[in-house]
Amino acid sequence: MNRLEALRILGLDEDATIDDIKTAYKETAQILHPDRFATNKKLQERATEQFKNLQEAYEYLTSGKGSKATRAASSSNSQRSGGYSAASQLEARLAGIAAARTQLVAQRDVVLDERRNGMLMAGIGAIVALFTGRRPFGLFGIVAAIASAATVWGIVSIVSAQRTLSNLDTHIQELNAEQRRISDELDDL
Secondary structure, eight states: OOHHHHHHHHTOOTTOOHHHHHHHHHHHHHHHOGGGGTTOHHHHHHHHHHHHHHHHHHHHHHSSTTSOSOHHHHHHHHHHHTSSOHHHHHHHHHHHHHHHHHHHHHHHHHHHHHHHHHHHHHHHHHHHHHHHTTOOSHHHHHHHHHHHHHHHHHHHHHHHHHHHHHHHHHHHHHHHHHHHHHHHHHHHO
16 A cells, blocks of 8 residues: 555545544544444445555554655645645545445445345245145145245345445435535635
């Protein structure tokens, strides 16, 4: 990992200060923290991977490895430019929000697929159970039992996916509201 990659993960520009890095890390960590997705194992795994990348970038930048040529050069640049401008900070936050929203939308797409598969399983299982359930003995009884189990499994998948979709939609709406607020601040500058 190099400085530019680490800054990109945090949604920052090349001239970001240590305070900018800390702020971007805290904000992005709140968005991507795996505990927010505890109800869905797949989403939690993806969030864990993204969170590890975020932590690695933060550690790289704050350990001194990701500093510019030297600390002295970095501090003189900050003094000359007056630090990171308010507009640049807001634009960096917008970039972080856009990256988080992209991740959440991708996760939502996965959950929509899971819900669709649950619907198919429930529907097909119900149809098969209906046609084979009339003969409770022998092979038809076994098929009916399996189809009934598939129906229940499909229903559980639908309910679980719907709950996760609701959480993801809430997070996406929060990001959209934050993006509008920051855009309004940018317009006021």
